[in-house]
Amino acid sequence: EDEQVKASLVALMDRLADGNVERNRSWGWNMSSDPCKDKWIGISCDSQSKSVRKVVLDELNLTGVLDIGSACRASSLSVFSLIQNNVVGSISEEMGNCKHLTHLYLGGNQISGHLPESLKQLSNLKRLDISDNNLSGEVPDISGISGLITFLAQNNQLSGEVPNLDFSNLQQFNISNNNFSGPIPDVKGRFSAASFSGNPGLCGELVSRPCPPTTRKSKDSSPKHFFIYSGYAVLGLIVVLFVAFKLASKTKPKQDITAVEVNTSRRSNKTSSSSTSNKSKITENKSEYSLSSVENGAALSSLVLLTSPTAQGLRFEDLLRAPAELLGRGKHGSLYKVKLDNGATTLAVKRVREWSITSEEFKTRMERLDQARHPNVLPAVAFYSSKEEKLLVYEYQPNGSLFRLLHGPETGQALDWESRLNVAAIVAEALAFMHEELGDDGIAHGNLKSTNILFNQDMDPCISEYGLMAFQHQSNNCSNDAHGSFKADVSGFGVILLELLTGKQVQANGIDLAQWVHSVVTEEWTVEVFDKALISQGASEERLLNLLQIALKCINPNPYERPNMNQVALLINTLKDEEDRSGSDP
Numbered sequence: 001e002d003e004q005v006k007a008s009l010v011a012l013m014d015r016l017a018d019g020n021v022e023r024n025r026s027w028g029w030n031m032s033s034d035p036c037k038d039k040w041i042g043i044s045c046d047s048q049s050k051s052v053r054k055v056v057l058d059e060l061n062l063t064g065v066l067d068i069g070s071a072c073r074a075s076s077l078s079v080f081s082l083i084q085n086n087v088v089g090s091i092s093e094e095m096g097n098c099k100h101l102t103h104l105y106l107g108g109n110q111i112s113g114h115l116p117e118s119l120k121q122l123s124n125l126k127r128l129d130i131s132d133n134n135l136s137g138e139v140p141d142i143s144g145i146s147g148l149i150t151f152l153a154q155n156n157q158l159s160g161e162v163p164n165l166d167f168s169n170l171q172q173f174n175i176s177n178n179n180f181s182g183p184i185p186d187v188k189g190r191f192s193a194a195s196f197s198g199n200p201g202l203c204g205e206l207v208s209r210p211c212p213p214t215t216r217k218s219k220d221s222s223p224k225h226f227f228i229y230s231g232y233a234v235l236g237l238i239v240v241l242f243v244a245f246k247l248a249s250k251t252k253p254k255q256d257i258t259a260v261e262v263n264t265s266r267r268s269n270k271t272s273s274s275s276t277s278n279k280s281k282i283t284e285n286k287s288e289y290s291l292s293s294v295e296n297g298a299a300l301s302s303l304v305l306l307t308s309p310t311a312q313g314l315r316f317e318d319l320l321r322a323p324a325e326l327l328g329r330g331k332h333g334s335l336y337k338v339k340l341d342n343g344a345t346t347l348a349v350k351r352v353r354e355w356s357i358t359s360e361e362f363k364t365r366m367e368r369l370d371q372a373r374h375p376n377v378l379p380a381v382a383f384y385s386s387k388e389e390k391l392l393v394y395e396y397q398p399n400g401s402l403f404r405l406l407h408g409p410e411t412g413q414a415l416d417w418e419s420r421l422n423v424a425a426i427v428a429e430a431l432a433f434m435h436e437e438l439g440d441d442g443i444a445h446g447n448l449k450s451t452n453i454l455f456n457q458d459m460d461p462c463i464s465e466y467g468l469m470a471f472q473h474q475s476n477n478c479s480n481d482a483h484g485s486f487k488a489d490v491s492g493f494g495v496i497l498l499e500l501l502t503g504k505q506v507q508a509n510g511i512d513l514a515q516w517v518h519s520v521v522t523e524e525w526t527v528e529v530f531d532k533a534l535i536s537q538g539a540s541e542e543r544l545l546n547l548l549q550i551a552l553k554c555i556n557p558n559p560y561e562r563p564n565m566n567q568v569a570l571l572i573n574t575l576k577d578e579e580d581r582s583g584s585d586p
């Protein structure tokens, strides 16, 4: 397999160099040497598996033809960068092989032709830069690439409508100087006219050009579109009929998409009888579910379903009846893993005690949180509130927490430096987004720590339990206003960075991690701080130190001197970009 990877890379370089460039012998890139061991120029490898992770060939004056499909045969390739060469050719459909790509930088070349449909298969893509080329045609529908944060396509001849992207998630976006047409979508105030200028066919408030009412009509009336839309209509009808059939076959009338209240008092008798009849199935933790308010049939107690599709049709009695396994008892409550529909759906139910918040306030908070969506923040799917207790229902995340990955039985070996930096960047961005969205509402995370960073099915980190607890640490953070709770999140994030850098637990054998790091740094033994696994993997000491500096800023004892999360995210992203672009690191 290694030989095949090598052959693909050599083929890639043969076409890139294409006889125009006197291929320097010291570059490597030949069948008689090894891309990782012999450090071919522009190649970075995973230090453990010795597989090629990055190809960065920026500014080498390459003038040949791009065959990115070849590079993607190096199966674990995550970064491909070819900025500012004079490479020609087009991007082939074979790019669909690049499933692991997170960064694709092709800016400043002479690449022509259409963007291939296979672009949409790059589901892990975070940054795409195709700016300053000769690309034409429409951009394929890449709305399914949920984690995309950079889309730079300026200075091409691309046409069609503005790509349908999640603008609330994008950090960089530019399609200026192309031939895009039609209305500019709602960019959530994140981008200015400069990102759209030089496209005479675009209209909308942002470019001060009103959209003619016929823009869509004329397009939609073509026979092709008629058939497409009739197809959709028939499909929609089938779905509606299927849903109606499903709903009719259930005993209870069901809920609508948005927050629907299920009054538990009406079925309290059923609940108590069914919970008795199912006792044998339920683990010993079941007693934790015997919510007194439900048993008493309190009129206002209800399970509120939020907008997540997982919540649809969820009933309180289903939760009560299902087998529940206690996962942990934290400071603020207990957490249960609950399996529904014979294990087809697994939920995590958090039971919070002693939270002095009225049911009304709690409801407003939960609904506000439901509106602030970020792909790396786990939303609650439903909640329940009574005077005595609150329940929060989340989707169960099968891949454990950052705490487990760093300190669990499998140990932090599994997480190399690049992955740790990636986790830091993703969590920082997600937290910065939430702070921005919920700043006016004063809702911070309130309890940020590595057990609350969970890995989803794609092994992407997600912040869980956001806004679940009112701010708890005022006394340590000198402020008791909402501002203080955001600064406490920054400090919590700083401690997570320390865990990533040191591989050590926050509190071990009575030693506090932050204090320990401070003392080692003060005594100028800084390198001693870092996780030995990172050093032996050959992680760049300079970037380890840079991340440590950011962590120390975040945990500054004076909350007013801590940066805000936007600043932190920017610093970490810059660091990550440096790492991604560093062709020479091991």
Ligand SMILES: Nc1ncnc2c1ncn2[C@@H]1O[C@H](COP(=O)(O)OP(=O)(O)OP(=O)(O)O)[C@@H](O)[C@H]1O
Pocket: 327, 328, 329, 330, 331, 332, 333, 334, 335, 348, 350, 394, 395, 396, 397, 398, 400, 401, 447, 451, 452, 454, 464, 465
């Ligand atoms: N949605 C989820 N899916 C899978 N595991 C989860 C989920 N939510 C929490 N966990 C894990 O369950 C365990 C217990 O969670 P819990 O929130 O009770 O603990 P904690 O975060 O240590 O405490 P607390 O949040 O109360 O301070 C933790 O290891 C956490 O990582």
